[in-house]
Amino acid sequence: MIKLLKTDDNHKTVSFCVLTPDIEDRNWDVITTDEIIKTAHDFWANMQNKFLNIDHEDSTHIEKTKYHFVENFIAPNDIIVWDTIVKKWSWYVWIKFLDESLYKSVKAWEFVWVSMEWYFIV
Numbered sequence: 001m002i003k004l005l006k007t008d009d010n011h012k013t014v015s016f017c018v019l020t021p022d023i024e025d026r027n028w029d030v031i032t033t034d035e036i037i038k039t040a041h042d043f044w045a046n047m048q049n050k051f052l053n054i055d056h057e058d059s060t061h062i063e064k065t066k067y068h069f070v071e072n073f074i075a076p077n078d079i080i081v082w083d084t085i086v087k088k089w090s091w092y093v094w095i096k097f098l099d100e101s102l103y104k105s106v107k108a109w110e111f112v113w114v115s116m117e118w119y120f121i122v
Contacts, residue, residue, distance in 0.1 A: 006082055012103050013096045020090040033089040037074060040091045044072045066099035
């Protein structure tokens with residue numbers, strides 16, 4: 001499953017699917033709807049403590065001045081967003097990139113996955 005959903009050049013935002021219920025993720029985990037809701041709510045409630053990094057490596061934290069988490073969405077039903085079917089209870093986030101080179105890297109598919117621990121896999 002492709003996790004990068006949509007980029008928007010006007011706003012320098014990228015939307016990602018973080019978790020989809022009952023589907024195996026890249027770590028071979030299957031997450032329940034309840035776990036997704038708890039994780040998404042905790043993330044947003046504690047967003048000031050969240051960050052982006054590469055492959056969960058502390059030494060690769062991306063400076064918070066280069067991005068902002070701007071939206072958080074749990075699909076209430078199966079819906080179509082752009083040309084993608086979003087499964088009910090899937091969790092999406094939108095990240096606004098303030099750094100042009102970082103935004104271009106994401107668009108170039110150099111960073112295309114987001115996990116519930118919030119990292120990009122190169």
